Amino acid sequence: MAKEHKSKKVGTRLGLLALVVAAATIAVWFRQVGQVALPENRLVFILLFLVAAGLGVGAFVARTRWFGGVAAVLAVGVASFFLFTVSISRQEVAPNGIQVGDTMPRFTALDDQGELFDSKTLEGKPVLMKFFRAHW
Amino acid sequence: MVTVSTDLPEEILNGRKHHGLQGHMLSDRDLAVTDAFGLRNLGPHSGPPSGAEALPVPTTLIIDGSGKVLWVDHSENYQRRSGPEYVLAALETHLD
Numbered sequence: 001m002a003k004e005h006k007s008k009k010v011g012t013r014l015g016l017l018a019l020v021v022a023a024a025t026i027a028v029w030f031r032q033v034g035q036v037a038l039p040e041n042r043l044v045f046i047l048l049f050l051v052a053a054g055l056g057v058g059a060f061v062a063r064t065r066w067f068g069g070v071a072a073v074l075a076v077g078v079a080s081f082f083l084f085t086v087s088i089s090r091q092e093v094a095p096n097g098i099q100v101g102d103t104m105p106r107f108t109a110l111d112d113q114g115e116l117f118d119s120k121t122l123e124g125k126p127v128l129m130k131f132f133r134a135h136w
Numbered sequence: 137m138v139t140v141s142t143d144l145p146e147e148i149l150n151g152r153k154h155h156g157l158q159g160h161m162l163s164d165r166d167l168a169v170t171d172a173f174g175l176r177n178l179g180p181h182s183g184p185p186s187g188a189e190a191l192p193v194p195t196t197l198i199i200d201g202s203g204k205v206l207w208v209d210h211s212e213n214y215q216r217r218s219g220p221e222y223v224l225a226a227l228e229t230h231l232d
Binding site for chain 2: 033036037038039040042085086088089090091092093094096097098099100101102103104105107109110111112113114117122123124125126127128129130131132133134
């Protein structure tokens with residue numbers, strides 16, 4: 001009985017620690033994304049999320065009190081989600097994508113006022129053009 | 137300055153209220169402009185379901201007055217973009 005109690009104490013701590021690691025990693029992640037400073041090599045983040053997930057699983061192996069369990073589930077869930085987004089984040093441009101030296105294609109599109117914009121109006125002016133994924 | 141995304145015009149208008157960006161902000165829900173530039177992402181479609189069937193690769197271009205492309209920068213993964221200092225440095229190099 002005493003042994004089980006001790007094991008639960010360890011498990012609970014593991015669960016809480018898992019959540020702390022996951023939360024701290026996410027905080028740093030979003031801070032760096034906000035500053036457009038996320039490193040190309042995200043290995044440190046990947047390792048930290050793996051550690052958080054491992055600690056979370058460890059909490060259940062050792063058995064835990066309910067709040068340690070909740071923390072562990074949150075940590076494993078968050079860590080898995082971020083590892084998933086990393087795994088699908090690679091971008092691939094078609095080989096015939098626009099390149100330096102090419103001429104910009106003529107195009108039309110609706111602007112935010114719902115009016116038709118024609119790229120012809122850009123003629124004679126240098127342009128900075130950005131394609132991005134969406135407002136989220 | 138021209139921006140292109142798959143957002144609808146009203147979503148872009150909403151965004152502009154928040155960030156106050158100047159310039160033309162264009163809606164490309166059917167990816168016609170994205171495809172004209174060959175910038176559709178061929179990797180996994182990783183965005184939330186938004187009504188667009190795919191998304192452009194985040195890309196920054198500098199184009200001169202004659203329409204010639206001077207500089208192109210793609211994100212290798214969507215979690216990383218060209219930083220402002222990087223783009224400003226490219227602007228200084230190419231438009232002086």
